Amino acid sequence: MGSRTAGGPGARVELSGWGWRHSGRRAHALRGVDLTVEPGERVLLLGASGAGKSTLLHSLAGLTGADSAISGDQEGTLLVDGEPADRRRGVVGLVSQDPETQLVMARAGDDVAFGLENLGAAPDRIWPRVDGALAEVGFPYGRRHSTGALSGGEKQRLVIAGALAMRPRLLLLDEPTANLDPAGAALVRGVLQRLLAETEATLVLVEHRVADVVDLVDRVVVLEPGGGVIADGAPQTVFAEHGRALADQGVWIPGNEPEPDLSPAPGGTTLLEAVGVAARTPVELGARSAPPRTVLAGVGLAVEAGTATALTGPNGAGKSTLLMLLAGLSKPYRGAVHPRGPLAEVDRRPLRRWPARRLARHVGTVFQHAEDQFVTPTVREELLFAPLRAGMDRGAADAWVDELLERLRLTRLADVHPYTLSGGEKRRLSVATALSSGPAHAPDVLTLDEPTFGQDTRTWTELVELLGALRAEGRAVVMATHDELLLRHLTDTRVRVADGGVAPVDAVAADPEGGTA
Incomplete structure (x- = not known):
């Protein structure tokens, strides 16, 4: 994917007494979060469904706050490289749970180029990066393909390509392979492994299927719904010391798969x-649309x-x-x-x-x-x-x-x-x-x-x-x-x-x- 970013390797993340309550909610999504992520660390965020993992990623991306896309009440401090996250958006790449919300252009290549253009990348560097990112994630079509004609998994690949093309110093991934077939998910994990090695970017990842990504990370942080950090350390240490308790809370722990109680299928007509x-x-409009x-x-x-x-x-x-x-x-x-x-x-x-x-x-x-x-x-x-x-x-x-x-x-x-x-x-x-x-x-x-x-x-x-x-x-x-x-x-x-x-x-x-x- 290229050489190290001009701004240096990974970004530093620091949260102190940080909390967030969404507008219209009585309870906090997170509260009292104390967490430091050093440049180049690769962190897996775990917690039960609704524990605030996506909220934390959105906040690190600078999307929360009075003048941001997500409104609510914040307490404490959240800093990226020593500044509020909304002032450091240029160093952050975010892939959210729903790729639909991140597609902004009608054609695939333009969508991947959008972030680079906003960062002021030199025009002669944009399209080689776009083509390289599309190829890396296994996107099956060309630059001109309509984003509206993509499946959910294809949209996911496109959004990941857009984030990787920016060469972010802080990469935030929220269930990045959830919509991908197994081969595509394995391909993307391989791409991430290479990118992180080349750029030394900081990674904060949310993924329920821990066994698939544990080799990508060097640290696990567990969040409590409405609270703060309840476990933090190397994956093997966290799983050994807290595995049983985390599994009881619904956290996906390797070797603790659920066993649903199901009646046999009766079959029928x-x-x-x-x-x-x-x-x-569907038929696409426009002179350059594909048949x-x-x-x-x-x-x-x-x-x-x-x-x-x-x-x-x-x-x-x-x-x-x-x-x-x-x-x-x-x-x-x-x-x-x-x-x-x-x-x-x-x-x-x-x-x-x-x-x-x-x-x-x-x-x-x-x-x-x-x-x-x-x-x-x-x-x-x-x-x-x-x-x-x-x-x-x-x-x-x-x-x-x-x-x-x-x-x-x-x-x-x-x-x-x-x-x-x-x-x-x-x-x-x-x-x-x-x-x-x-x-x-x-x-x-x-x-x-x-x-x-x-x-x-x-x-x-x-x-x-x-x-x-x-x-x-x-x-x-x-x-x-x-x-x-x-x-x-x-x-x-x-x-x-x-x-x-x-x-x-x-x-x-x-x-x-x-x-x-």
């Missing part, structure tokens, strides 16, 4: 069937009651596209998704032609971007919306919502706006809304895009057990996921999406998603 389904990318390309061609897939089907495969292969087609929310270019069995008795027309209310009653959807499905101003109202609309008694609805809030650790957030939640909290809420009609009124089919993203071990287990209970009751669960642990515990049919088609994994000699058939 076919509920949905994709027949000859084809999909293409539509085929994402899926001639896909056939049956979804059975009482089973969990997982869609796996490389980024950009069409997993999310297929999921939206199966949910009846996208129109196929060719072919159709037909209701079968009990669903055909409800309406024999292709799913795409069902009225919205009927579709929502029988097919629930959890989108890749959680915000796309939030429609009310508080978490509690979000969960009450579907059951009350379906005619559930208010007392029964309140009782079920209270249970969901408790099981998914959202009770303390019941009265806050969904948009102010952390990434993991938003994901739990989005899954909970799909389950909020209650077990007796749950949709016949539930389609979910990366349902376990950003979870600690406790909330991961609760989500998986809730989905497992629906499967046991005869509902069909369809998931697009890269979560190997989810694939291991809650998958009856594993389908690889690649090269425009689908294939059962047991018909594939070696599955790129991680493992052999």
Whole structure:
């Protein structure tokens, strides 16, 4: 990626008695944080979901404060190279949980160049850096490719390329590989290893799957929700001295994987069937726009009651596209998704032609971007919306919502706006809304895009057990996921999406998603 940055090696980070409370919240996200990160150190931030890890990264990037993007109340001091973080933005590169929020340009190359241009990089150095960063992260398209036509994982690669191209002295990464397929995640970790060795940049990393990144870091810092640092030291020391306690709090500790309690899959009749389904990318506007390309061609897939089907495969292969087609929310270019069995008795027309209310009653959807499905101003109202609309008694609805809030650790957030939640909290809420009609009124089919993203071990287990209970009751669960642990515990049919088609994994000699058939 090039030579050492002109400003020297890594930046120094210092927090003293630091705390932050988001606007509209009573409780602090973090408080009493005392932490120093020396230049060139590589720090892994750990803590339960909602512990304030993303908040700390955003603050280090200079995004919090009275005149910044995120408003709230700050106490204590937070300094980067001896100055407030909002004055040191030029030395910081941030990759946030949601890549959608960081894309600012219509074309891929322009988006990567944006940060360099704002830093005043010489024009003759910008494009070589852009091309080098795109190649390093394995971005599969050219500079002119539309950012709006990218999958979630492809957007993640692009955002990482933009951060790396800037050669930051402080690199802040929030779940940087969460949306990537296993091969892409391994590629990015290799790129980070080389970049950090070459530049000696300071790294602060948030990653739930600790085993994948422990070789990247030399220090682990654990945060307490609403508090400060509760453990700090070399990875082996922290895990040896605090591993059991941290695991009990939901922190992902190597060798302490959760074991959900699941009933066997009962199986059942076919509920949905994709027949000859084809999909293409949207038509782009502009003289330099690329023509539509085929994402899926001639896909056939049956979804059975009482089973969990997982869609796996490389980024950009069409997993999310297929999921939206199966949910009846996208129109196929060719072919159709037909209701079968009990669903055909409800309406024999292709799913795409069902009225919205009927579709929502029988097919629930959890989108890749959680915000796309939030429609009310508080978490509690979000969960009450579907059951009350379906005619559930208010007392029964309140009782079920209270249970969901408790099981998914959202009770303390019941009265806050969904948009102010952390990434993991938003994901739990989005899954909970799909389950909020209650077990007796749950949709016949539930389609979910990366349902376990950003979870600690406790909330991961609760989500998986809730989905497992629906499967046991005869509902069909369809998931697009890269979560190997989810694939291991809650998958009856594993389908690889690649090269425009689908294939059962047991018909594939070696599955790129991680493992052999």
